[in-house]
Amino acid sequence: MTREKQESLTQYRDFLSGDWLYWEGEKGHRNDDRIARAHENGEQIHLFYRDVHHTPFRYHGQLLIREFVRRTDEPSRFQFSLVHDLSPEDDLRLHATELAEATETEREELVRSRVGQGRFRHNLLRDWGRCAATGVARADLLRASHIKTVAIQFQR
Known part of the structure; x- marks a missing residue:
C-alpha cells in the first residue's frame, strides 16, 4: 500500500x-x-x-x-x-539499540530469553488455551513475549 x-x-x-x-x-x-x-x-x-x-x-x-x-x-x-507475535529474530532486531547498550552478560541473557519465546507461547496456548489475564482465546491475537517470569516465594 x-x-x-x-x-x-x-x-x-x-x-x-x-x-x-x-x-x-x-x-x-x-x-x-x-x-x-x-x-x-x-x-x-x-x-x-x-x-x-x-x-x-x-x-x-x-x-x-x-x-x-x-x-x-x-x-x-x-x-x-x-498482528504482533514477533519471532525471536524480529524481537531482537526491534530492540537492537537496547542490546547494543547492554553489557555482554546482559546481552547474552536477553538473547537467551528471546530465543525460547516461540516454545513458550506454544506451551502457554497448549496449557491455558487463552490469555490467563483477559480470557481472549483467539491465538492470532495473543503475544507471549510481554510475559515476564516471576519467582514467587510463599511464606508459611
Whole structure:
C-alpha cells in the first residue's frame, strides 16, 4: 500500500496509524467479500507499506480485519490491526539499540530469553488455551513475549 499515490492513479484514502490500517477497497468492489472473510477462509493478509510512490516498501506484518463497512456508491472501508507475535529474530532486531547498550552478560541473557519465546507461547496456548489475564482465546491475537517470569516465594 502507498499512502501518497501518483496523481494519475485513483486517490484512495488509505493510511497507517500506529498499529491500525485504514483502507478503502476497489471502486468496483470485486474483492471486498474475499478480503472481509480472509481470516474465516484460512487466508492471511500481510501489509507492505510505503509513504510515497517509487520508494521501497517496508514489510509491517500480518493484518487482521477489525471492521468492514460495505459501500455501493464509493469504495468499501476496511479497518485492520497489525498482528504482533514477533519471532525471536524480529524481537531482537526491534530492540537492537537496547542490546547494543547492554553489557555482554546482559546481552547474552536477553538473547537467551528471546530465543525460547516461540516454545513458550506454544506451551502457554497448549496449557491455558487463552490469555490467563483477559480470557481472549483467539491465538492470532495473543503475544507471549510481554510475559515476564516471576519467582514467587510463599511464606508459611
